[in-house]
Amino acid sequence: MRISELSERSGVTIPTLKYYLREGLLHPGELQGATRATYDDSHLERLRLVRTLVDVGRLSIERVREVVRAIDAPPAGRHELLGAAHEALRPHPASGAPAPEALERLAALDLPECAHSPASLQLAEALTAAAAAGWSVEPETLARWLEAMRAVAETDVVAELGEVSPGEALRYAIVGNVLTDPVLLALRRVAQEAVSAERFGTGPTRSPG
Amino acid sequence: MRISELSERSGVTIPTLKYYLREGLLHPGELQGATRATYDDSHLERLRLVRTLVDVGRLSIERVREVVRAIDAPPAGRHELLGAAHEALRPHPASGAPAPEALERLAALDLPECAHSPASLQLAEALTAAAAAGWSVEPETLARWLEAMRAVAETDVVAELGEVSPGEALRYAIVGNVLTDPVLLALRRVAQEAVSAERFGTGPTRSPG
Structure with missing residues (x-):
């Protein structure tokens, strides 16, 4: 298809498509002469990924470029794949290096597989x-939260990931986290309301405690 | 203290302080003549809140203004307080209204206290x-995640919140969520690594499955 049809079918404007092509977020189409190129379903699929990362994940263009590069040339090992997915999604910290106290807290969680990840x-x-x-x-709170997130991770790391290509596994890990992190945070709020209603009552006329 | 000392002690530049004053994020100091004002610890505390919301929560200036207004004039009921905290932190959705299917999913979770919150x-x-x-x-996955986030919420909604002022309870709920949402998401990643290591092995040389 021509770029005009790619734009229509993806809902991405032509100037934005040209910007994605320039920035390396979208792979070039097949050249048909000096100024024309044609695009296919692989471009539609890539655009869907890019829009998810930009619109839902609020990732910067630089981060999205890192993600698509990693998906096109993924690491070979399953565990390295997950590290690559996590690195692509790691927020830029507002402050500098983590404090020594925070690193000690991690050591106390006893996660040998995850050191320096x-x-x-x-x-x-x-x-x-x-x-x-x-x-x-508090350390006890952190341990309880880790236990809760472990229950979540049990549903995240599905057995099927052992059977798909490395690029597909990486895409799954990145898109899955981007799309369901907001679901988890919303569930936390909903759960806070449920617990608050139990502890403090629901109406403004009922006294707390 | 003068604005120069407020700037030094808070680490916020004078132009930014003036911007916060203009935008209503920081309450005015006490006027000492036509052009001078003095500031106190309440300004330092407010700046700490504003910086947390901006730097860690990545909230827009408009959202921060809503938060400080809500804290200065909080709703009376405990449950309304939590609603106000959640509303202040709710991300602006990329698309429009939620789909009917999503609302049905909520109804299936059986959370009567939280309808329309x-x-x-x-x-x-x-x-x-x-x-x-x-x-x-999947519905079963959503139910498991809710159970996990309920364990988190049990530690979030502390009994002490029944004893502090409404403004303080609101500040606690907002700052607590802003600062610990990133901790929870990082724990999810760490837990994914632990589960992945168990299921697929840790090294690139071991075969998956």
Whole structure:
């Protein structure tokens, strides 16, 4: 298809398509002469990924470029794949390196597989930012939260990932996290309401406690 | 203290302080003549809140203004407080209203206290965005995630919130979610690594499955 049809079918404007092509987010079409190119379903699929990362994941263009490059040339090992997915999604921390206290907290969680991984770095950075703003997460709370998130991860890391190509496994891990992180955070709020209703009552006329 | 000392002690530049004053994020100091004002610890505390919301929560200036207004004039009921906190933190959805299917999914979760709350709207929006990008969360998965997030919420909604002022309870709910949402998401990644290592092995040389 021509770029005009690609634009119509993907809902992405032609100037944005040209921008994605220039920035390497979208692979070039097949050249038909000096100024014309044709595009196929692989371009539609890639655009769907890019829009998900931009619209839902709010990733920067630089991050999206890293993601599509990693998907096109994925690492070979399953565990390295997950590290690549996590690295692509790791937020840029507002402050610098994680505090030594945060790294000690991680060591206490006893996760030998995860030492120095992008995920543990992200955890150390999140704990450092919370502590810098005066919010400390108690060790027992952190352990309970890890247990809860382990139950979530049991549904995330599906057996089928052992059977698909590395690029597909990487895409699954990145898109899955981008699309369901907001679901989890919304579920946390919903659960807070349920617990608050039980503990403090629901109406403004009922006294707390 | 003068604005120069407020700037030094808060680490916020004078132009940014003036911007916050103009935008209503920071309450005015006490006027000492036509052009001078003095500031106190309440300004330092407010700046700490604003910086947390901007730097960690990545909230827009408009959202931060809504938060500080809500904290200065909080609703009276405990449950309304939580709704106000959740509304302040609810992301602007990329698409429009939630799909009817997403609202049905919520109804199936049997959370009568939360009907039409900002949290349930956020959940419906997150499910709608995921579905629009081709990712459907199975009902059993959603129920397991809710159970996991309920364990988290049990530690979030602390009994002490029944004893503090409404403004303080609101600040606690907002700052707590802003600072610990990133911790939870990082714990999810760390847990994914642990589960992946168990299911697929850790090294690139071991075969998956």
